[in-house]
Amino acid sequence: MPVRVQTQAFDFGAEIESLRAARSDIGAIASFIGTVRDLHEGTQVKTLTLEHYPGMTETALEEIVGEAQARWQVYEILVIHRVGTLQPRDPIVLVAVTSAHRGEAFAACEFVMDWLKTRAPFWKKEQTPAGERWVEARAADDEAAARWRP
Amino acid sequence: MKLTILYFASLRETLGLDREVLEVPASVMTVADLRSWLHARGGVWEKALASRSAVRASVMQKMAHPDTPLTEGAEVAFFPPVTGG
Numbered sequence: 001m002p003v004r005v006q007t008q009a010f011d012f013g014a015e016i017e018s019l020r021a022a023r024s025d026i027g028a029i030a031s032f033i034g035t036v037r038d039l040h041e042g043t044q045v046k047t048l049t050l051e052h053y054p055g056m057t058e059t060a061l062e063e064i065v066g067e068a069q070a071r072w073q074v075y076e077i078l079v080i081h082r083v084g085t086l087q088p089r090d091p092i093v094l095v096a097v098t099s100a101h102r103g104e105a106f107a108a109c110e111f112v113m114d115w116l117k118t119r120a121p122f123w124k125k126e127q128t129p130a131g132e133r134w135v136e137a138r139a140a141d142d143e144a145a146a147r148w149r150p
Numbered sequence: 151m152k153l154t155i156l157y158f159a160s161l162r163e164t165l166g167l168d169r170e171v172l173e174v175p176a177s178v179m180t181v182a183d184l185r186s187w188l189h190a191r192g193g194v195w196e197k198a199l200a201s202r203s204a205v206r207a208s209v210m211q212k213m214a215h216p217d218t219p220l221t222e223g224a225e226v227a228f229f230p231p232v233t234g235g
Binding site for chain 2: 034050051052053055056059060081092093112116117118119120121122123124125133134136137
């Protein structure tokens with residue numbers, strides 16, 4: 001399945017290898033892995049908890065993947081996004097795109113991440129030494145997503 | 151009109167509520183109408199749903215706009231701007 005939202009950890013190396021091995025017409029694989037940082041705006045982050053909207057989140061991700069498939073000539077697009085409580089260094093999200101050529105794979109991968117950031121219903125909460133705080137949306141993410149308007 | 155309303159993330163915590171099933175008056179026809187109607191409950195609702203607060207909404211699990219119409223039995227959700235990835 002091209003879209004997975006899960007509490008369990010994932011092995012991004014194995015996921016990418018599985019995409020690579022699946023067909024012989026792939027010339028390019030672009031991937032993005034987002035991970036948990038232990039520092040955010042000068043504050044130590046002990047753990048990060050991700051909340052989502054079950055059902056809508058999966059649908060939103062499938063629509064984003066569909067849009068990328070329509071815009072670029074790519075073969076497979078895989079999106080895995082974790083929810084629940086994560087530790088620094090943990091992978092949060094994997095987007096991997098296979099294509100014949102790198103240009104299409106790079107563009108589709110970046111597009112999926114930019115739209116995911118602004119359109120998929122996930123919310124991050126940080127646990128810090130001073131207590132918990134919800135992460136605020138960044139204007140830079142809206143600007144990044146706006147670049148892809150047709 | 152009967153609606154199921156969900157609240158997520160900081161909004162859920164501020165309101166102390168994750169879902170409710172409501173019968174709303176006929177004058178509540180859009181997402182903006184519903185937000186105003188809930189805002190009029192006062193207290194935490196007034197603060198959380200104030201026009202200056204960044205609140206997003208979905209109807210039937212699709213991102214909605216203030217003028218998105220509501221339909222009988224719809225699932226509506228309110229939440230802060232998303233921060234995944």
